[in-house]
Amino acid sequence: MRYLPLTPDDRSQMLAVIGAPDIDALFVDVPAEARLPGPVDLPHVQGELEVERHLSRLARRNRTAGEGPFFCGAGAYRHHVPATVDHLIQRSEFLTSYTPYQPEIAQGTLQVLFEFQTQVARLTGMEVANASLYDGSTATAEAVMMAARITRRTRAVLSPGLHPHYAATVRTMAEAAGLTVEALPMAVDAEAEVLGALDADTACVVVQTPNLFGTATDVTKIGEAARAAGALMIVVTTEAVSFGLLKSPGAMGADIVAAEGQSIGNGLNFGGPYVGLFAVREKHLRQAPGRLCGETVDAEGRRGFVLTLSTREQHIRRDKATSNICTNSGLCALAFSIHMSLLGETGLRQLAALNHARARTLKAAMAALPGVEVLTPRFFNEIAVRVPGNAADLVETLAGNGILAGVPLSRLAPEAGMDDILLLAATETTLDTDIQILSRAISKVLAP
Amino acid sequence: MSMLSTGRPTRPDATVSTDAHATLTGGEGLLQHEPLIFELGGWDKTGVDLPPVPDALGADDLGDLVRAEPIGLPGLSEPETVRHYVRLSQQNHAIDLALYPLGSCTMKHNPRLNEKMARLPGFADLHPLQPVSTVQGALQLIDELAHWLKTLTGLPAVAMTPKAGAHGELCGILAIQAAHRARGDAARTTVLVPTSAHGTNPATAAFVGYQVQEIAQTVDGRVDLADLEAKLGSHVAAIMVTNPNTCGLFERDIREIARLTHAAGAFFYCDGANFNAIVGRVRPGDLGVDAMHINLHKTFSTPHGGGGPGAGPVVLSEALAPYAPTPYVTHGPGGFELVEEDALAFGRMCAFNGQMGMFVRAYAYMLSHGADGLRQVAEDAVLNANYVKARLSAVMTPAFPDGPCMHEALFDDRWLEGTGVTTLDFAKAMIDEGFHPMTMYFPLVVHGAMLIEPTETESKAELDRFCDMVTALAGAAKAGDVARFTGAPYHAPRRRLDETQAARRPRLKWTPSSPEAVAAE
Numbered sequence: 001m002r003y004l005p006l007t008p009d010d011r012s013q014m015l016a017v018i019g020a021p022d023i024d025a026l027f028v029d030v031p032a033e034a035r036l037p038g039p040v041d042l043p044h045v046q047g048e049l050e051v052e053r054h055l056s057r058l059a060r061r062n063r064t065a066g067e068g069p070f071f072c073g074a075g076a077y078r079h080h081v082p083a084t085v086d087h088l089i090q091r092s093e094f095l096t097s098y099t100p101y102q103p104e105i106a107q108g109t110l111q112v113l114f115e116f117q118t119q120v121a122r123l124t125g126m127e128v129a130n131a132s133l134y135d136g137s138t139a140t141a142e143a144v145m146m147a148a149r150i151t152r153r154t155r156a157v158l159s160p161g162l163h164p165h166y167a168a169t170v171r172t173m174a175e176a177a178g179l180t181v182e183a184l185p186m187a188v189d190a191e192a193e194v195l196g197a198l199d200a201d202t203a204c205v206v207v208q209t210p211n212l213f214g215t216a217t218d219v220t221k222i223g224e225a226a227r228a229a230g231a232l233m234i235v236v237t238t239e240a241v242s243f244g245l246l247k248s249p250g251a252m253g254a255d256i257v258a259a260e261g262q263s264i265g266n267g268l269n270f271g272g273p274y275v276g277l278f279a280v281r282e283k284h285l286r287q288a289p290g291r292l293c294g295e296t297v298d299a300e301g302r303r304g305f306v307l308t309l310s311t312r313e314q315h316i317r318r319d320k321a322t323s324n325i326c327t328n329s330g331l332c333a334l335a336f337s338i339h340m341s342l343l344g345e346t347g348l349r350q351l352a353a354l355n356h357a358r359a360r361t362l363k364a365a366m367a368a369l370p371g372v373e374v375l376t377p378r379f380f381n382e383i384a385v386r387v388p389g390n391a392a393d394l395v396e397t398l399a400g401n402g403i404l405a406g407v408p409l410s411r412l413a414p415e416a417g418m419d420d421i422l423l424l425a426a427t428e429t430t431l432d433t434d435i436q437i438l439s440r441a442i443s444k445v446l447a448p
Numbered sequence: 449m450s451m452l453s454t455g456r457p458t459r460p461d462a463t464v465s466t467d468a469h470a471t472l473t474g475g476e477g478l479l480q481h482e483p484l485i486f487e488l489g490g491w492d493k494t495g496v497d498l499p500p501v502p503d504a505l506g507a508d509d510l511g512d513l514v515r516a517e518p519i520g521l522p523g524l525s526e527p528e529t530v531r532h533y534v535r536l537s538q539q540n541h542a543i544d545l546a547l548y549p550l551g552s553c554t555m556k557h558n559p560r561l562n563e564k565m566a567r568l569p570g571f572a573d574l575h576p577l578q579p580v581s582t583v584q585g586a587l588q589l590i591d592e593l594a595h596w597l598k599t600l601t602g603l604p605a606v607a608m609t610p611k612a613g614a615h616g617e618l619c620g621i622l623a624i625q626a627a628h629r630a631r632g633d634a635a636r637t638t639v640l641v642p643t644s645a646h647g648t649n650p651a652t653a654a655f656v657g658y659q660v661q662e663i664a665q666t667v668d669g670r671v672d673l674a675d676l677e678a679k680l681g682s683h684v685a686a687i688m689v690t691n692p693n694t695c696g697l698f699e700r701d702i703r704e705i706a707r708l709t710h711a712a713g714a715f716f717y718c719d720g721a722n723f724n725a726i727v728g729r730v731r732p733g734d735l736g737v738d739a740m741h742i743n744l745h746k747t748f749s750t751p752h753g754g755g756g757p758g759a760g761p762v763v764l765s766e767a768l769a770p771y772a773p774t775p776y777v778t779h780g781p782g783g784f785e786l787v788e789e790d791a792l793a794f795g796r797m798c799a800f801n802g803q804m805g806m807f808v809r810a811y812a813y814m815l816s817h818g819a820d821g822l823r824q825v826a827e828d829a830v831l832n833a834n835y836v837k838a839r840l841s842a843v844m845t846p847a848f849p850d851g852p853c854m855h856e857a858l859f860d861d862r863w864l865e866g867t868g869v870t871t872l873d874f875a876k877a878m879i880d881e882g883f884h885p886m887t888m889y890f891p892l893v894v895h896g897a898m899l900i901e902p903t904e905t906e907s908k909a910e911l912d913r914f915c916d917m918v919t920a921l922a923g924a925a926k927a928g929d930v931a932r933f934t935g936a937p938y939h940a941p942r943r944r945l946d947e948t949q950a951a952r953r954p955r956l957k958w959t960p961s962s963p964e965a966v967a968a969e
């Protein structure tokens with residue numbers, strides 16, 4: 001087997017040094033009745049060629065996003081990732097190192113994390129950011145748990161525009177921990193309705209902008225009202241490129257920001273791995289989950305970086321930790337940070353403007369279709385439209401024509417009674433011709 | 449000195465000492481000291497060429513939703529970007545460079561075939577919410593990987609979506625909570641965890657509201673059955689036991705542990721972080737385990753990436769399987785289906801379908817090894833660890849000298865007594881010798897713990913190089929060469945870093961330090 005360096009001769013020499021007659025002698029502590037006599041019933045060793053052949057065959061059974069017109073969003077976005085990003089993250093020293101527990105020989109990773117934290121803090125308009133969580137949805141759940149610890153209250157209110165998967169993730173974790181979660185009925189443009197559900201037990205309101213339907217909202221007043229009631233405002237964003245165009249959550253008074261960073265530097269990957277961005281106010285830092293990288297000096301007074309404030313974390317605090325997270329999304333954070341460094345503020349603003357412009361073109365095209373109604377009032381790069389009939393059927397039909405025509409809302413929320421709603425995203429990768437093809441195909445399907 | 453005809457010396461001048469010549473730039477030969485991107489000055493630079501935005505005033509429909517204030521993000525051209533990150537990378541140790549014996553972390557070789565496969569557009573360029581009819585190959589891969597995991601563990605179901613080991617623990621504990629609730633049993637408020645457990649175990653149990661109670665350990669490093677039996681009762685929801693455990697030992701009495709647990713009406717959660725030691729040789733399902741996460745980033749070699757991402761699928765027993773979270777893959781009449789709603793499921797671990805990128809890598813690794821190769825993985829991992837234990841027991845004190853260890857060898861610090869050298873000092877001195885230190889001060893049950901996990905992908909030559917190095921260093925410590933240790937590392941990109949200062953005055957992001965820097969920004 002090509003990954004195993006020991007030769008039969010090595011093995012017998014080593015057994016002799018150990019003083020064991022054979023390899024089975026090293027497994028004596030395994031109950032005899034549980035020792036497998038031979039390999040389990042699965043295929044045996046294969047060469048690179050055979051493995052490639054099998055996996056390539058599976059890969060070909062999928063229609064890739066890049067194959068034709070593509071409009072899916074709803075929490076995962078197809079952007080162009082510069083070739084440099086993927087090259088650099090495959091450097092051995094980044095790819096094959098562990099969590100930087102020995103800072104003297106992990107300054108590469110640590111400096112990247114420090115830069116990443118600074119970038120995320122600035123993008124979100126917050127005071128501090130951590131070194132990443134798994135993804136946007138688990139970051140949102142962590143934010144709710146954190147708000148409950150800070151306020152010592154037990155109820156979370158989720159806005160009508162929060163991504164249903166995020167709402168379900170929050171509910172799963174928070175309810176198991178004994179919190180009450182109130183998710184308001186879905187609506188295109190009603191983030192402020194969380195205020196109607198505030199009460200004296202409410203630890204936090206969770207609002208999303210741009211929300212599931214693409215609606216961008218100024219949540220400043222929501223935050224003020226929440227705080228006046230003793231609750232925190234958690235702002236969720238699933239499309240990180242929007243930070244380049246829209247007012248930051250911090251500027252709108254967010255207490256905690258939980259965002260999905262996939263859009264920058266990371267591919268679609270069928271849903272993972274992604275990278276959770278998590279940023280807070282400094283005064284709440286000690287309640288934050290996840291790793292933090294901080295600046296310090298070495299024995300010679302040179303600047304260096306270390307993981308810090310780990311008394312919040314599981315390996316020190318065990319059952320008193322702020323979270324159980326250990327492994328996070330380090331390499332995805334690196335990809336995010338490299339892409340962000342390539343873009344710079346100039347590039348990010350232009351990229352964001354480009355996304356918005358493409359979505360405007362998309363919106364105009366949809367609005368021009370008889371029977372199709374655009375629902376999203378203000379948007380970044382994603383809109384919701386109402387189509388006559390069932391949106392999932394429409395998407396299935398168009399997929400048969402080589403068009404991935406967005407996400408039917410029923411896919412995410414089958415019980416919402418919104419089977420006629422279709423979510424459509426456009427990014428810098430969307431061509432005008434893609435939009436024309438989509439328009440023509442929809443009108444053809446809808447034609448009586 | 450010999451010279452060329454042009455007067456150029458052809459031999460180095462040996463009389464010049466190599467130390468005490470600090471460089472003028474702070475760089476050291478190939479090792480460049482690299483400023484932060486915020487100090488490189490590219491405030492209006494960009495390394496991407498984007499098409500012009502067609503409508504310059506395109507965002508006026510957004511009114512005051514538009515970001516007015518500057519963000520403060522520097523940009524770099526592409527060549528500058530490459531240099532910045534390559535220079536930074538060279539300040540990291542990596543498994544590709546040398547043995548990386550972090551116990552409990554399973555730092556094994558990361559095959560590049562896996563990277564290549566994960567980047568096939570047919571996997572990498574798939575949206576998680578595309579119509580299921582357009583992602584049949586992806587669902588088949590998840591299904592095949594699930595089959596391998598179930599076969600290797602002997603358990604009938606697997607939840608694929610957890611994103612790392614700790615997330616898998618959460619998934620397992622939530623399934624257990626759901627199973628108790630389904631039986632109408634609300635009285636179980638406690639989870640038992642051995643003192644030697646990884647921090648994620650108690651943190652997970654506490655995170656969802658359980659009281660955590662510790663189980664004692666015997667002198668030979670295993671769960672104390674008498675203590676376990678005394679602590680089990682109708683208030684106990686589950687036990688969380690790592691096997692092989694964090695001392696690198698197989699829990700000999702594991703079937704009795706399972707029997708006692710089940711007799712008390714509790715479930716057996718097994719932390720499977722150390723599955724590498726037994727993969728292909730023992731099925732946890734045959735040991736009485738109800739749920740176990742598998743760190744694909746350990747046993748199945750998906751790269752650690754400097755801290756993540758990982759993947760932590762959880763295999764489940766018949767009793768827990770009905771409560772597995774959504775979504776999951778099933779076989780339907782027209783092909784594979786993705787079940788998003790299930791009334792019995794305890795909920796959802798995350799948005800979308802789990803760590804697909806990691807699934808592809810892990811599956812490529814499994815297919816490469818095959819059932820026979822994976823069995824050899826466990827055997828070589830255990831052989832390598834026992835070899836290191838045998839060789840180093842000559843100079844260090846093994847925490848559990850009697851009997852074999854599994855995939856990792858645990859030493860305590862008795863052998864350093866009176867030398868003035870601590871476990872930390874010794875670890876830092878290993879850095880100077882070109883090796884990553886072992887895991888230190890974990891597990892907590894052993895004083896000054898040093899946990900060495902070589903993994904199966906190390907050659908005998910590399911193990912010998914490592915053992916020779918540790919032996920020589922141990923000799924130096926015992927000979928009183930204390931400064932070699934207390935001042936170490938001397939030859940790393942940084943000397944020892946001040947962690948106290950970092951925590952006392954946290955600086956967690958760059959801020960401009962001078963008025964010029966503020967103005968430049």
Ligand SMILES: Cc1ncc(COP(=O)(O)O)c(C=O)c1O
Pocket residue numbers: 325326327552553612613614615646648649690694719721722743758760
């Ligand atoms: C024994 C043990 N359990 C659990 C974990 C947690 O796994 P992860 O880091 O993937 O969350 C680890 C890894 O660090 C471990 O070593």
